[in-house]
Amino acid sequence: MSELVCATFDEFEAELIGFDGRYHLTGPERGGWRSRSFCVERVLVQLVSEGAPCTYEGVMLHGWATLFVPRSPPQWYRMLGRPLDERSLIHFAPGQEFLAAVSNPNQWLSLSAPAGLLTDAGNKASVARTNRCLVLDRATIAALTGMLDRLAELDAAGRFPVQPVSGILEARLLALWRFALGQGADRPANRGRPAVSREAVFRKAVSLMNKRAGREVRIDDLCRAAGVSERTLRAVFYDEVGVAPHQYLQIRRLHRIRRALIACSPGKHTVAGIGARHGYWNGSRLAHDYRALFGELPSETLGRRPGP
Structure with missing residues (x-):
């Protein structure tokens, strides 16, 4: 084993x-x-x-x-x-x-x-x-x-x-x-709207989140990218990931910041600089949101030595 x-x-x-x-x-x-x-x-x-x-x-x-x-x-x-x-x-x-x-x-x-x-x-x-x-x-x-x-x-x-x-x-x-x-084999994966349609809506919205990682993304932007109403977009996100679109947008932003912190050298980069590149201009807000999700401050992630 x-x-x-x-x-x-x-x-x-x-x-x-x-x-x-x-x-x-x-x-x-x-x-x-x-x-x-x-x-x-x-x-x-x-x-x-x-x-x-x-x-x-x-x-x-x-x-x-x-x-x-x-x-x-x-x-x-x-x-x-x-x-x-x-x-x-x-x-x-x-x-x-x-x-x-x-x-x-x-x-x-x-x-x-x-x-x-x-x-x-x-x-x-x-x-x-x-x-x-x-x-x-x-x-x-x-x-x-x-x-x-x-x-x-x-x-x-x-x-x-x-x-x-x-x-x-x-x-x-x-x-x-x-x-x-x-x-x-013949059972549908979803009830209501076809699975392909729901998946396509979700992926179009997430694609825009990725393309505009360091810039502001509003719900209206996601709706236009996916070609659906706000109500439909919200329903799709709850169906797919169990959270609202704005919550998932923030989650993905925090994860990008975490990956950047892990990849960076503490002597050459700062938490404030990395946060700003990913759309977090308020350091206190970043620290609060980051710790709530990952259980540590972004400075602790940046200062930790990577594993072998």
């Missing part, structure tokens, strides 16, 4: 297996960031603890698919523009971008495998290559999580099954995954 323990989200972000993306905290860290992983033949299993409410914007590695299973209350999670429930699993397809949001520190597990292993007579290849919300009965999900918990215990104790038993376990996990894809 491989185990990873990190003090902060940005350390954890760089080490998360199978995903290429970026965390944005939407609330202060209140726990640690941990991951345990082991393989059942060609299936990688991860058990993850995230230490803060957050969003994650990323992409799956090409060639690999991932099945996401929440371990905390499913209602905390928003995936593919919808809240999850007790019967929800999420299939992330290889090379596909996605956005995930969770409202509290949480735990989840995932299975990752080459996408080709998920295609059989009942599933076309295109089914496994599309992000989708899947639905299973609660008993099946409980059986899956129970089996993986037991395998994790055996792996930690150095008693993980070997062939032929490990091959049987791999086949069982893949069969369940294929079954879930078949069950959920």
Whole structure:
């Protein structure tokens, strides 16, 4: 078993297996960031603890698919523009971008495998290559999580099954995954407006936030960029990330400041200068907002030596 323990989200972000993306905290860290992983033949299993409410914007590695299973209350999670429930699993397809949001520190597990292993007579290849919300009965999900918990215990104790038993376990996990894809293949990812439309609105608004990182961005600007009313824009942001557009704008600005502080040399740069380049002209306000989100002052981030 491989185990990873990190003090902060940005350390954890760089080490998360199978995903290429970026965390944005939407609330202060209140726990640690941990991951345990082991393989059942060609299936990688991860058990993850995230230490803060957050969003994650990323992409799956090409060639690999991932099945996401929440371990905390499913209602905390928003995936593919919808809240999850007790019967929800999420299939992330290889090379596909996605956005995930969770409202509290949480735990989840995932299975990752080459996408080709998920295609059989009942599933076309295109089914496994599309992000989708899947639905299973609660008993099946409980059986899956129970089996993986037991395998994790055996792996930690150095008693993980070997062939032929490990091959049987791999086949069982893949069969369940294929079954879930078949069950959920025709289910819409969202109710109401199509998922593509909602995703397009969100991405257009975020694109403007990124382009105008150091300048003022108003809600009217985001509405024009996305081609929607303020009411629709607000509804889209709550659907996608669980916060209002102006809150998400501030969160992303603070994260850009944090990345700049980490990358800079304390002797050559100042907090005031970095803040001003990202639209924060009031040093006291920056210190207040930054500490509320990250639990430390920006000067502490700037003065900390980077890890090896």
